[in-house]
Amino acid sequence: MKHEQIVAFFDGRGTAEITLRGAEVAQSNTIAAVAHELGYRLLETDIVTRSQWRLTYLRDDSPDVRRRAQHTRARLRAGGPLFPPSVPAGMPPVPGRQIAPMEAVSARQNVKAYETHGSRGLVVIAGLLSAAFLVLAWVAREAIGGAVALLAAAALSAAVAVLIPRWMRNWYERNRGRVARFDWQRSRQGGPPPPPAPPRPVE
Structure with missing residues (x-):
């Protein structure tokens, strides 16, 4: 599953349900990272079988999370990366x-x-x-x-x-x-x- 396909699940709806099959199960952490950037948190993981998982994500409406999601969507619309660079232009390096x-x-x-x-x-x-x-x-x-x-x-x-x-x-x-x-x-x-x-x- 490509990043673009994962992003499409987190389009602002209140609840996002994703069914993973086969090799897609290994992408659960990637999906969680994308969901975090777009303002969602994992509500439930239903392991139907070892090769089929059903993930349910809930939109987090707290102000800081919505602000992060807005920044991420603006970055994507501008053609930027899904995950922010470690050191944005014009910002000092993050130590450690x-x-x-x-x-x-x-x-x-x-x-x-x-x-x-x-x-x-x-x-x-x-x-x-x-x-x-x-x-x-x-x-x-x-x-x-x-x-x-x-x-x-x-x-x-x-x-x-x-x-x-x-x-x-x-x-x-x-x-x-x-x-x-x-x-x-x-x-x-x-x-x-x-x-x-x-x-x-x-x-």
């Missing part, structure tokens, strides 16, 4: 590492996943593994070598369960930082308004 639109999409998804699910599920899994290894070590207690190995695995799983919340929190903060940096550099990329589109040729 640049966050690409696709990286920002992935970071937003990670932030949302953590805020929705947290780390409790992984902690429970690691705790259950530790308990299972302890039970197996008890069953195999007569085989000293095997029992010791299982006890070591149980201790390792328990340690992982203790450390997972800290790891996940650090991972979450890194992703939040990427999102914040992308939004900051995106605000710096606004620059002067794009030139008007050239007039249509007289037939």
